[in-house]
Amino acid sequence: MEDQSYEEYMARRTFQEIDGLQHRHLRMKVARAFSGPVIIEFEHSIRHLCAKILDDTLILDSFDAIEKIARELPMRMLGHILGLPEEDLPWLVEKGDALIANTDPDFTDHVLDKLDTKEFRMMPHNSPAGADLYDYAEILMKRNSKSGNTKGILNMITEPNEDGSVISETEFKNFFCQLVAAGNDTTRYSIAAGIHALCHQPELLSQMQKDPKIWDTAPDEIIRWASPVNYFRRTATEDYDIRNKTIKAGDKVLYWFASSNRDNLAFNNPFRLNLYRKPNKHQAFGQGGPHVCLGIWLARLEVKCLFQELSQRVDKITQVGDHEFLRSNFINGIKKLPIRVNLK
Numbered sequence: 001m002e003d004q005s006y007e008e009y010m011a012r013r014t015f016q017e018i019d020g021l022q023h024r025h026l027r028m029k030v031a032r033a034f035s036g037p038v039i040i041e042f043e044h045s046i047r048h049l050c051a052k053i054l055d056d057t058l059i060l061d062s063f064d065a066i067e068k069i070a071r072e073l074p075m076r077m078l079g080h081i082l083g084l085p086e087e088d089l090p091w092l093v094e095k096g097d098a099l100i101a102n103t104d105p106d107f108t109d110h111v112l113d114k115l116d117t118k119e120f121r122m123m124p125h126n127s128p129a130g131a132d133l134y135d136y137a138e139i140l141m142k143r144n145s146k147s148g149n150t151k152g153i154l155n156m157i158t159e160p161n162e163d164g165s166v167i168s169e170t171e172f173k174n175f176f177c178q179l180v181a182a183g184n185d186t187t188r189y190s191i192a193a194g195i196h197a198l199c200h201q202p203e204l205l206s207q208m209q210k211d212p213k214i215w216d217t218a219p220d221e222i223i224r225w226a227s228p229v230n231y232f233r234r235t236a237t238e239d240y241d242i243r244n245k246t247i248k249a250g251d252k253v254l255y256w257f258a259s260s261n262r263d264n265l266a267f268n269n270p271f272r273l274n275l276y277r278k279p280n281k282h283q284a285f286g287q288g289g290p291h292v293c294l295g296i297w298l299a300r301l302e303v304k305c306l307f308q309e310l311s312q313r314v315d316k317i318t319q320v321g322d323h324e325f326l327r328s329n330f331i332n333g334i335k336k337l338p339i340r341v342n343l344k
């Protein structure tokens with residue numbers, strides 16, 4: 001984990017690294033667009049996309065489930081919601097990967113802990129991909145203001161605030177990079193972990209096929225099971241006592257979502273994926289509060305549609321080679337999963 005200088009923080013910060021009213025104002029610009037009632041309107045498009053991805057893939061004898069299924073859906077959907085051109089999406093997936101998987105040589109040439117990446121220290125995630133996404137966002141912003149188009153999420157971001165002030169160009173670029181980074185790989189790795197589980201707990205597939213009620217609880221349990229974000233860091237604003245330890249104001253504290261999601265005081269049999277788990281107060285989307293994940297409704301719906309469509313088409317999924325994890329202490333994800341499926 002690296003600390004940023006004040007200068008770097010100011011250049012790179014997104015609303016995730018801002019607190020209080022300023023955070024609220026920025027988040028509110030898009031909060032409605034990502035709310036449950038708005039996202040549910042996308043169910044048909046998500047389902048259609050899932051069906052297309054699966055129908056194109058399941059004709060293959062064996063394949064990498066990440067490349068062919070899990071990696072495909074999230075960015076295509078986010079691109080659709082943001083109104084981005086279809087032909088740009090593969091490039092955006094590549095850049096989103098390089099940004100977040102900046103410690104894995106399979107995703108970037110600028111591996112954070114292996115090379116001197118100081119040249120990019122003012123860019124998102126200290127990454128050259130951040131520079132590319134900045135350029136892309138700048139073009140988008142100009143294209144949008146020229147076209148006079150006032151619809152869509154990107155326009156919501158640039159709309160003037162009540163006091164007439166508008167978001168700066170840097171803020172817009174960071175906002176855009178934040179959405180690309182957050183919306184790309186977390187849902188992918190939830191789908192990946194879910195498919196991996198289906199290979200090793202075969203009863204899950206038949207439960208999905210037999211019981212429609214399961215969809216009230218299954219998506220959250222798959223996301224708990226996956227826990228794609230290992231941790232986030234907070235800085236304590238005041239002294240706080242917890243279990244005979246004192247966290248002092250100014251201390252930097254890691255909040256391990258991955259650990260809380262396997263806490264046997266909170267979950268019965270936490271190392272088992274139980275699609276009926278209820279209640280399921282997992283922390284894969286954060287611990288709640290003002291910074292809780294903005295994409296909760298979208299992620300849940302994508303996971304639900306994907307596994308509904310998958311379970312309608314296959315009877316058995318077999319892992320046919322070793323799976324590989326991303327090289328990262330931040331994101332927990334299976335990046336390669338060779339499988340074979342028996343169609344229904």
Ligand code: HEM
Pocket residue numbers: 015016017027078178179180182183184186187190223227228229232257283284285286287288290291292293294295296298299300
């Ligand atoms: C299963 C998929 C996902 C998981 C596990 C996940 C997880 C998280 C986590 C752990 C946080 C930090 C919460 C905190 O600091 O307390 C977060 C924040 C965020 N997520 Fe997600 N996320 C997912 C999908 C998405 C999607 C699809 C989007 C869509 C754009 C998204 C957008 C965001 C944004 C913008 C934030 C920052 C919110 C803020 O600081 O106010 N996420 N997410």
